[in-house]
Structures are given as C-alpha cells and as structure tokens.
Amino acid sequence: MNTLIVGGTGTTGSRLAKLLPDARVGTRKPVRDGHVRFDWDVPATFDSALEGVGRVYLIPPVGVADPAPVVESFLARARQVRRVVLLSSSAVPEGATGMGALPALVRTMPEWAVLRPSWFMQNFTGDHPVAAGVRDGEIVTGTGDGRVGFVDAADIAAVAARALTDPLPHNTDHLITGPEALSYADAAAILTEVTGKPVRHRSVSTEEMTERFAVGLPREFAAVLARLDEDIRGGAEDRVTTTVEDVTGRPARSFREFLS
C-alpha cells in the first residue's frame, strides 16, 4: 500500500519520510523523485497526489482558522485510502471548529490514529520564536513555572510510522510526550549546560506575550498563542506518557539527549 505524507518536508513529515523511504512526499514544490505536488490551497492537486495511495499521514493546513472544510473535501476524495494518521496536538481540545474538529473527521475512515504530541523539542532550534530566544540568551514565554513534556519530533515520526504500517490499525488517540516534564527555566539550564552558552528564561504576562506574538502575526492568532502559554502556566502540559515506548518499543529521547 502506498503512503502519502502530507507535510512531508516539514518537522515531523521529513523524519517520517526517512522511516518510510517508499512513501510519497506531498509538497507544494516537488523537486525530486518521490515528491508529489500537494497544496491545500489548490484542491486540483488532491486527486493526483492520492492516486494509488492507501495510507495518509495528514498534517492540517498551516495557519487556517477553520481547516475542517478543506480536510473534509480531501478525505471525501480519498476513497481508496484505508488508513489516516492525523497530527493534532496535546494543546488542541476536541471541538466543533478549528483544529479541534479534525479528529472526528479522521475517525470516519476505516482505520485511523490521532497523534496528540506535546510541544516539540525542535522549537528550541531552527525557525521558532523560542529558538530565537535561545540564540539571544533569553527565552521569553508566558508559561511561568509551568512544565511541558517536550518531545522530539523524531519520536513523533516513529509513532506515526507504526500507526501507519502496523498490521492492526491503532484506531485510537496517542498522547505523545518526552520522558520528563520540564519548565522553560529547566530547559534553559540544560541548554546552558550542554551548549556552554548561557540561556535564561523570563516569564511575562499573557498580555505582554500577546503583544510580542502580534509583531508579525494577526492579533487574534497572537492572543490564541499567548493563551496556550497561559495554559502551560496553569499546568495543562505537566504530564508524561509512555506512548513512544509502548508503540515503538524504545523509550522517548530526553531533552539532554536531543541536544547532545
């Protein structure tokens, strides 16, 4: 059965593509063998991307307030697809609109899994506001002392690979975390120790965080992101699961291992 990896050039999808080398990588800009043009904004790309495909890794359209209609129309065209694995988030509650509406759509497929990872360790590296803070020596969040079960995207990809290829469908939600819950101050201390470059954490109010996110983002979206920090401050992400080990047979990578 062919697999289509939507978002196959992204943080989780590129790691999944390494684990499933025969899979088709969906991208807006196909540049090599194995790539297929796929663009959520161009529904005409759906049919050719889905041709001969039996399994789909689905990351939702990026930055779309209500992704359900386009995901629904994509799934309606995926008549030969047996299994869909959705990348959702531990921070997204089930709901009628927004990202929260997607799990219910995916559960209508014959076989499915919904991945609910906590915050990615990769946010501390690469192209993310937290990573910019690491480079500046000060990570600014609205998370207070709240702790997060940061998870390596490679571990999310490993769970996705099993959810896509295990003979028996998982047909369940997987809450995925790393092996420990850390505050941003804990993470900054580990970063300082491992890299030798001092990094500290400063927590600000939700209002100040909204202002900071609003530089470069629509205000409404900035407020949503700041509220996610507030949720962390209130303990919403202070938990650890054994999903990575349960599904893949090996433990999740720690933040220290990730940085080393």
Ligand SMILES: NC(=O)c1ccc[n+]([C@@H]2O[C@H](COP(=O)([O-])OP(=O)(O)OC[C@H]3O[C@@H](n4cnc5c(N)ncnc54)[C@H](OP(=O)(O)O)[C@@H]3O)[C@@H](O)[C@H]2O)c1
């Ligand atoms: N960061 C976190 O801490 C965190 C935690 C939990 C959940 N999540 C969830 O993770 C998801 C993002 O997944 P990710 O980090 O693996 O991806 P990502 O690194 O954000 O990459 C985005 C991918 O989407 C593709 N893409 C962008 N616009 C597209 C369009 N119009 N049509 C088709 N493809 C498009 C890009 O491919 P091309 O540019 O090649 O087209 C790229 O592969 C989000 O839904 C987020 O809520 C993130």
